[in-house]
Amino acid sequence: xxxxxxxxxxxxxxxxxxxxxxxxxxxxxxxxxxxxxxxxxxxxxxxxxxxxxxxxxxxxxxxxxxxxxxxxxxxxxxxxxxxxxxxxxxxxxxxxxxxxxxxxxxxxxxxxxxxxxxxxxxxxxxxxxxxxxxxxxxxxxxxxxxxxxxxxxxxxxxxxxxxxxxxxxxxxxxxxxxxxxxxxxxxxxxxxxxxxxxxxxxxxxxxxxxxxxxxxxxxxxxxxxxxxxxxxxxxxxxxxxxxxxxxxxxxxxxxxxxxxxxxxxxxxxxxxxxxxxxxxxxxxxxxxxxxxxxxxxxxxxxxxxxxxxxxxxxxxxxxxxxxxxxxxxxxxxxxxxxxxxxxxxxxxxxxxxxxxxxxxxxxxxxxxxxxxxxxxxxxxxxxxxxxxxxxxxxxxxxxxxxxxxxxxxxxxxxxxxxxxxxxxxxxxxxxxxx
Amino acid sequence: xxxxxxxxxxxxxxxxxxxxxxxxxxxxxxxxxxxxxxxxxxxxxxxxxxxxxxxxxxxxxxxxxxxxxxxxxxxxxxxxxxxxxxxxxxxxxxxxxxxxxxxxxxxxxxxxxxxxxxxxxxxxxxxxxxxxxxxxxxxxxxxxxxxxxxxxxxxxxxxxxxxxxxxxxxxxxxxxxxxxxxxxxxxxxxxxxxxxxxxxxxxxxxxxxxxxxxxxxxxxxxxxxxxxxxxxxxxxxxxxxxxxxxxxxxxxxxxxxxxxxxxxxxxxxxxxxxxxxxxxxxxxxxxxxxxxxxxxxxxxxxxxxxxxxxxxxxxxxxxxxxxxxxxxxxxxxxxxxxxxxxxxxxxxxxx
Numbered sequence: 116x117x118x119x120x121x122x123x124x125x126x127x128x129x130x131x132x133x134x135x136x137x138x139x140x141x142x143x144x145x146x147x148x149x150x151x152x153x154x155x156x157x158x159x160x161x162x163x164x165x166x167x168x169x170x171x172x173x174x175x176x177x178x179x180x181x182x183x184x185x186x187x188x189x190x191x192x193x194x195x196x197x198x199x200x201x202x203x204x205x206x207x208x209x210x211x212x213x214x215x216x217x218x219x220x221x222x223x224x225x226x227x228x229x230x231x232x233x234x235x236x237x238x239x240x241x242x243x244x245x246x247x248x249x250x251x252x253x254x255x256x257x258x259x260x261x262x263x264x265x266x267x268x269x270x271x272x273x274x275x276x277x278x279x280x281x282x283x284x285x286x287x288x289x290x291x292x293x294x295x296x297x298x299x300x301x302x303x304x305x306x307x308x309x310x311x312x313x314x315x316x317x318x319x320x321x322x323x324x325x326x327x328x329x330x331x332x333x334x335x336x337x338x339x340x341x342x343x344x345x346x347x348x349x350x351x352x353x354x355x356x357x358x359x360x361x362x363x364x365x366x367x368x369x370x371x372x373x374x375x376x377x378x379x380x381x382x383x384x385x386x387x388x389x390x391x392x393x394x395x396x397x398x399x400x401x402x403x404x405x406x407x408x409x410x411x412x413x414x415x416x417x418x419x420x421x422x423x424x425x426x427x428x429x430x431x432x433x434x435x436x437x438x439x440x441x442x443x444x445x446x447x448x449x450x451x452x453x454x455x456x457x458x459x460x461x462x463x464x465x466x467x468x469x470x471x472x473x474x475x476x477x478x479x480x481x482x483x484x485x486x487x488x489x490x491x492x493x494x495x496x497x498x499x500x501x502x503x504x505x506x507x508x509x510x511x512x513x514x515x516x517x518x519x520x521x522x523x524x525x526x527x528x529x530x531x532x533x534x535x536x537x538x539x540x541x542x543x544x545x546x547x548x549x
Numbered sequence: 550x551x552x553x554x555x556x557x558x559x560x561x562x563x564x565x566x567x568x569x570x571x572x573x574x575x576x577x578x579x580x581x582x583x584x585x586x587x588x589x590x591x592x593x594x595x596x597x598x599x600x601x602x603x604x605x606x607x608x609x610x611x612x613x614x615x616x617x618x619x620x621x622x623x624x625x626x627x628x629x630x631x632x633x634x635x636x637x638x639x640x641x642x643x644x645x646x647x648x649x650x651x652x653x654x655x656x657x658x659x660x661x662x663x664x665x666x667x668x669x670x671x672x673x674x675x676x677x678x679x680x681x682x683x684x685x686x687x688x689x690x691x692x693x694x695x696x697x698x699x700x701x702x703x704x705x706x707x708x709x710x711x712x713x714x715x716x717x718x719x720x721x722x723x724x725x726x727x728x729x730x731x732x733x734x735x736x737x738x739x740x741x742x743x744x745x746x747x748x749x750x751x752x753x754x755x756x757x758x759x760x761x762x763x764x765x766x767x768x769x770x771x772x773x774x775x776x777x778x779x780x781x782x783x784x785x786x787x788x789x790x791x792x793x794x795x796x797x798x799x800x801x802x803x804x805x806x807x808x809x810x811x812x813x814x815x816x817x818x819x820x821x822x823x824x825x826x827x828x829x830x831x832x833x834x835x836x837x838x839x840x841x842x843x844x845x846x847x848x849x850x851x852x853x854x855x856x857x858x859x860x861x862x863x864x865x866x867x868x869x870x871x872x873x874x875x876x877x878x879x880x881x882x883x884x885x886x887x888x889x890x891x892x893x894x895x896x897x898x899x900x
Contacts, residue, residue, distance in 0.1 A: 135614040137595070230687035230877070281878035289878030292689030308691025309649060310621055343620035345652055373597035374618045447597045504687075504878060515871065515879050526842065530871045537888045541881075 138377030142449035150457045158182035158404075159192025166418045170396045173426075177387035177397040180431060183406040184464050188471040194410040196248075200474035206247055206405055207465045207475075208483060210239035213263040214462060215487040216272060219495055220279055224293075224440045228503040229279050231293045235260045237435030237453070240405040240461035241366050242336070243267050248412035249334060254320050256304045256313035256335035259294055260366065268301045272491060276498035283509035284501035288517075302331075310341035314350035314363065321354070321361035321419070332419040334362040334412075339386050339429075340371020343379045351393040351427065360419035362412065363427045365389075366402065368434035373447040387429035395425045402432030403458040405465045431458070508545055512538050562764040568755040569740045572714035572763050573603045573679070576721040577641065579767050581611045584639060587725060589616045591626055591643030591679075600645060601681055601740060627653035630676040631661050640676045641725055647682035647734060648694045661730040662705030677724040677731045682710075683791055683838055684875050685738035685748070685884060693875035695790075695839035700732045701816045701848065707731045707772060708815040712739070712793040713760035716813060719770030727772060736790035746795035746886040775819035777826070781808040784832035784897050787823060787849050789813065792836045792885070799890045805898065807834070815845055823849075824856050831862035832897045838885055841869035863900030866893040 142148050161181045164172040183190050190197075198206075217234040224232040235242065242263030249255070255264055265275065274286060278296055281289035287297060297305035304320075307313060317335035324331050337347065342365050354361050365386040369376050379386070390397025396418060400411040408430060415426035433456045437444045469475030502509050516523060516531040523531070538545060567575060580587045589604055595618035598605030608616040619626050623644055630640035644650045650657075661674035684693030700708045709724050709731055711717035717735065724731040738744050742754045755761035778793060783806040786796050793811045800807045808826050812818060827833050833853050835846040846867040853865055868885050876883055 135617075137613040137617045139613075143596070231689075285878075290690070290874070290876045292691065292877055295689070308689065309651075340621045343622045343625070345622060345624050371592075371621055372600065373593045374621075378618050378620050380620070441600070508879075508882075510879060512879065512882050515873055515876050515882060519873050527872060530841075530873075533889070534871065534882055537886075538882060540888050541886075 138375070138382055140375035140377065140448065142452060144445060144447065144449055146449045146451075148449050148451040148455040150455055153457060155457055156180050156182065158185040159195075161192065161194060163193035163414070166414055167421060167423050170390070170394055170424070173396040173398060174391050177385055177390055177399050177429075179399060181398060181400040181407045181411055182404055183410060184404045184468055188464070188467040190406050190468060194407060196406055196410040196413060198406070198409070200469065200472060202247070203465065203469055204475065206244060206409070207462065207469060208487070209267045210243045210263065210405065210462050210465065211484060212487050212490070213239045213243060213266050215484070215491045216262070216266065216275070219491045220276070221440065223279070223495070229281065229293050230504055231440055232279065233259055233294050233439045234436045235262060237456075237460060238366060238368055238402065238432050239263050240408045240465075241364070241402045241430040241432055244405040244408035245334070245364065245412045248409045249416055250331070252302050253331050253416065254302045254304065254317070254333045256317040256320070256333060257306060258310075258313065258336045258338060258341070258366075259306055259308070260338070261336050262294065262296070265296055265298065265301060265303055268303065270296075270298055270301050270303070272494035273497045276495055277501055280498060280501070280503045281509065282498065282502035282504070284498070285509070288514045289510045311337045311344035311346035313337070314346045315353060317361050317363070318350045318353040318357075318359050318425075321359035321425075322357050325357070325360060330420065332360040332362065332416060334364065334416070336364040336366055338371055339365055339367035339369075339376045339379050339381060340374060342386055342389070351389065351395065351425075354425035355393045355395050358422070358424040360422065361425045362415040362419060363425060365427065365429045366432060367429050368432050370434045370438070370444070370448065372438045372442060375448075385429060387427060390427040393427075395427055397427045397429075399429045399431060401458055402430030403461040403464060405461055406468070433458070508542060562766070562768075564762040564764045566756050566761045567714045567718075567763045568742065568761065569711070569714045569717050569735065570601060570603050572718040573721055573735065574605060574607070575763065576718040576725075577604060577607060578610065580641075580722060580725045581607065581615060583767065586637060586639045587615070587641060588633060588638050589641045589643070590619050590629075592619060592621055592645045594618060594643050599643065601737065603679070603735075604643065623649055623651070623653035624656055627656040627661065627678065630678070631656055631664065631674050634674045634676050635664070635672050639725060642676065642678055644678060644680040646692050647680045647696055648691045650678070650680055650696065657700070657706065657730065658703050662703050665729070666705060673728050674730045675728045677721070677727070677733050679721070679733045679735060681737035681740070682734040683736045683738055684880060685744065685791065687877060687880055688875075689877040690874040693880070695837065695870065697732070697734055697815060698839060698843060698845045701845055705730065707817065708734070709772060709813065710734045710736065710790045710815065711813065712736065712790050712811050713743075713758070714755055714763050715760040716770060716776065716811075718763050719768050720772070720813060722767065723769040723772050726769060731772070734790070738791045739794065743794040744791055745798035746884070746890075748881050748884075770813070772814045773817040773819055775813055775822040776811040777822065778809040778811050779807065781806040782830060783807050784834055784894070785810060785823070785826040785830045786834045786836060787812060788836040789815065790838070792838055795886065796834075796836050796890055799887050799894060802887070803891060803894060805894055807894070818852070820852065820856070823853065827853050827857040828860045831860050832900065833857070833861070834866045834868065834893055834897055836868045836885060836890060838870050840872045841867065842872050844869055863897050866897055868893045
């Protein structure tokens with residue numbers, strides 16, 4: 116190592132030695148959980164600024180928590196979106212369907228039908244209620260835990276499962292890791308496994324919409340963990356400079372694999388507060404309150420659509436399950452955290468609200484849950500007709516070389532021939548399905 | 550086990566049977582004990598001990614200010630390592646998957662690689678960036694890449710890839726002790742056992758492999774020194790990482806008397822061992838899992854051609870991954886397995 120100047124231990128007199136702060140989450144495995152340190156303001160108490168207000172008027176909300184559903188399951192305050200009961204039931208059903216789908220796919224992975232899966236349990240509102248508040252042709256740039264958007268936009272479950280199984284009907288030709296969906300038809304951008312890369316892309320799409328005088332806006336989702344990526348800074352800087360019609364969502368589910376939100380700066384500031392530094396509108400919302408999520412997204416979407424620029428929304432929620440099927444959260448966090456989460460469960464809360472309105476019953480909820488299980492089961496059976504991951508030989512080998520470029524260059528043509536020759540040797544009985 | 554580069558006493562040293570993860574963990578633990586300037590950090594490496602468990606137990610043993618989790622920001626992880634190196638520490642950051650190293654490229658390529666040069670030796674970057682790489686685990690395009698050639702192309706970075714637990718420990722210790730920035734790519738397919746290339750055969754644990762015998766305590770394997778896995782006359786095979794085991798299996802099955810060379814360090818390469826072998830055999834097969842075009846095999850091929858041309862009896866063969874992103878379901882069609890390697894071996898034998 117290069118020599119550095121010898122430090123004179125006496126040179127700084129009696130100054131105390133510096134020490135490194137390494138964040139530590141409040142609870143580890145086995146710890147009892149007490150969330151009393153969290154400030155949970157009452158529902159209905161947060162002001163709702165005009166959608167066209169100066170960004171600075173929203174900044175107090177970055178330290179607050181927009182909540183609509185109160186402890187008696189009523190919708191109160193200026194953020195109540197006043198949705199009709201039919202819309203609320205559809206929203207509830209979509210969230211419950213997302214959960215039923217997750218449960219089934221998780222089991223499918225455990226049964227060896229595919230390699231990988233990621234649930235969004237407890238976070239359904241952050242994607243489903245958001246999707247309800249956007250126009251269906253607004254472009255979304257999701258992370259890997261926004262399956263609720265795709266379901267809300269009516270993407271067929273069987274297509275999702277085909278992708279998860281990488282089977283012969285998979286529209287992405289078995290190329291992508293399970294759940295890395297793409298659907299241009301549903302204005303749903305191709306999911307990347309790399310983190311936060313979609314954030315500046317959403318800003319760019321929104322700028323393009325503005326360049327073209329379009330009326331569509333863009334929205335993007337990242338987790339609080341990936342808000343630490345440089346892409347987040349790039350996205351917010353471009354969005355504020357060009358006043359891009361984009362809504363940035365940070366789903367703060369408290370955990371990024373084993374790292375709690377403190378490793379993304381959560382000990383010092385809220386994630387919504389980043390809005391202040393960039394001069395954009397910011398909202399912090401109870402992410403387990405579907406009505407609050409809807410209202411915040413609607414506010415931000417209306418603002419963007421009226422050319423008033425970007426908004427950053429922090430959805431304060433909890434990752435109820437592991438990061439993925441490859442993760443075991445019991446190794447690093449207290450199992451009690453989920454049960455004690457002070458903001459409850461988004462599906463239960465919306466159902467109770469509907470019941471309080473006299474628009475829903477527990478029996479209806481149970482019947483719906485059974486129906487959704489059957490719906491997912493039927494979609495799964497349908498998809499399994501097209502195969503499961505297995506040995507992964509559902510796709511003609513030539514497809515591996517397509518779409519690298521628009522046209523196949525000579526070297527890929529040669530390599531495709533090599534691959535097909537190898538297939539005849541390695542799997543002589545395999546037949547292409549077409 | 551080849552130990553000619555190690556102290557003589559090492560051959561008789563007590564050993565433990567370790568898989569590659571355990572060997573890496575052992576190397577890190579030993580270096581943290583030996584050198585108080587060694588610090589380890591990265592996503593999920595602290596309390597949890599890493600998603601592949603390579604840093605398990607180290608935070609508990611060596612403390613949170615020497616082993617810690619970081620924000621999800623690879624530019625920050627590598628940039629902070631450069632800054633710590635400038636202070637005088639010896640950082641060993643982990644990038645969770647090689648596929649996620651790209652946000653840190655500017656800090657590696659423009660900064661770590663050139664500190665020594667641009668400051669005329671005033672500042673150095675004695676950092677070792679550990680990262681799991683390679684495919685074979687159904688990780689799709691974002692958990693399977695082999696980007697070693699991006700780093701071997703950069704002046705000022707060393708690139709090291711072990712293929713056995715024994716080598717992983719000794720090479721990692723040498724990398725940490727090295728005063729230049731080292732990319733240490735760990736082939737994740739062989740973390741838990743060597744891989745013959747037949748994905749449908751049961752996984753074989755390291756315990757059955759001779760090179761899972763890892764000497765206890767400190768030892769290092771010099772960077773820039775290849776290992777002759779197997780001596781032979783029929784052809785020279787140049788490979789590293791997972792592909793060592795696959796080519797070994799192919800040559801064994803075919804009964805080919807190949808000389809298999811595990812490069813271990815790509816830059817600086819052990820040109821002497823390569824040259825000596827090719828001059829002896831007159832034939833050269835290059836194998837890597839990474840994409841073909843401008844892969845490290847291209848450099849190897851050029852070197853062999855430049856230095857051994859008049860000894861060559863056949864065109865140099867390259868067996869590689871295809872020039873596509875790593876596919877999910879067709880992983881085993883993509884992987885340069887026994888058929889692709891076998892065809893190249895046959896071509897060389899016939900030549």
